[in-house]
Amino acid sequence: METFIERLAQKSASGAETHGAASECHHEGGRLLVCPHIEALTPYQPGRPPEVLMRELGLKRFINLASNENPFGPPGSSLKAIKAAQGELSRYPESSGAKLRQALADKYNLWMENVAIGSGSESIISNIVRAFLHGDDEALTSAGTFIGFPVLIKAHGVNLRTVPLRNYRFDLEGIADAINHRTKIIYLCNPNNPTGTIFTKSEFENFMTKVPDRVLVIMDEAYHEFAGNAEEFPDSLQYRYDNLLTLRTFSKAYGLAGLRVGYGFGHDYLIGFINKIKLPFEPNHLAQVAATAALNDHKYLKRSIDNNRQGMKLLVEEFDRRGLEHVTSHANFILVETGDEERVKKIHEDMLRQGVAIRPLKAFGLPTCFRVTIGLPDENRAFIKALRKVL
């Protein structure tokens, strides 16, 4: 491995000056010591930034239907709250995030001590992993689920076991059967990203009877607002399991992905450990005030859900017309099964050239599928038009 000085020397061929001596770098066998599981880690690969794609492909308009974001932009109520809080930015936020946690506790009829917040729900997952997993402990989940979980587990250096999806759904019976004495955390995602499928109340209740009390169940409900009307959807806040943590986010139905705010609910015994190790001031002040405002913005939420329902219908009709196999979704995206990995690659590239980004699902372990997020009506129409051209 080249030294830092040598690396910078390549840059300074263009004029930059570097100081220091190469011999001051501490290497062993020519390499700095890094944990083997970090060295082996493949991080999550987000799509290329729209500006870059637009420049490269010479596009005038670019529609991102690859990341399950809210197409409406942030709620006006949040923007107003951010403006009002600007003068407070030289101060650290109140460290426990009491205002947002209390607002969430009030909404769901819990104590503030039952609520955790973080810089995105992914940050809370990261804190859970740090708080509860070590040594020979293992995590267990389904294949074909949210990719952030396996990445965080692998970054922590503990073992992850997965059970295959069954007909694009979490196989809760299979997961219960796979529990062993090392299993410490089970991650469930309902609705599941990227399939959009849900497991039912009775499946969930039956599953929980088989999970030992010493095993922590994470219920990731990042998309629950879109599934709320499905009669069989098990809203995990209706239950009071001592070993269950519910995670939700302001990134999807509340349109605040860029601010990074997530939240979690559970027994105060569990929440206490998460709060103990989270970074003291996360999420940042503007994120907290924006999320608190959004929480009461029922109009924005309703508009997001209504738009999603209508957009979903439009896309499903189009897929049916074209004979494209798709999976019934309870989220703000839909999975299409093409049956052919090369076909997915080609559709993805050709759609990009038409100015529409979709998500190929190879990294999720579903190489023959792609996922498309529901957009605004004109974005959905543009997607359909581009897809017709591409196919």
Ligand SMILES: Cc1ncc(COP(=O)(O)O)c(C=O)c1O
């Ligand atoms: C199932 C699921 N959980 C969590 C997240 C991350 O959410 P956040 O933005 O709150 O970190 C995502 C984002 O795509 C997701 O799909």
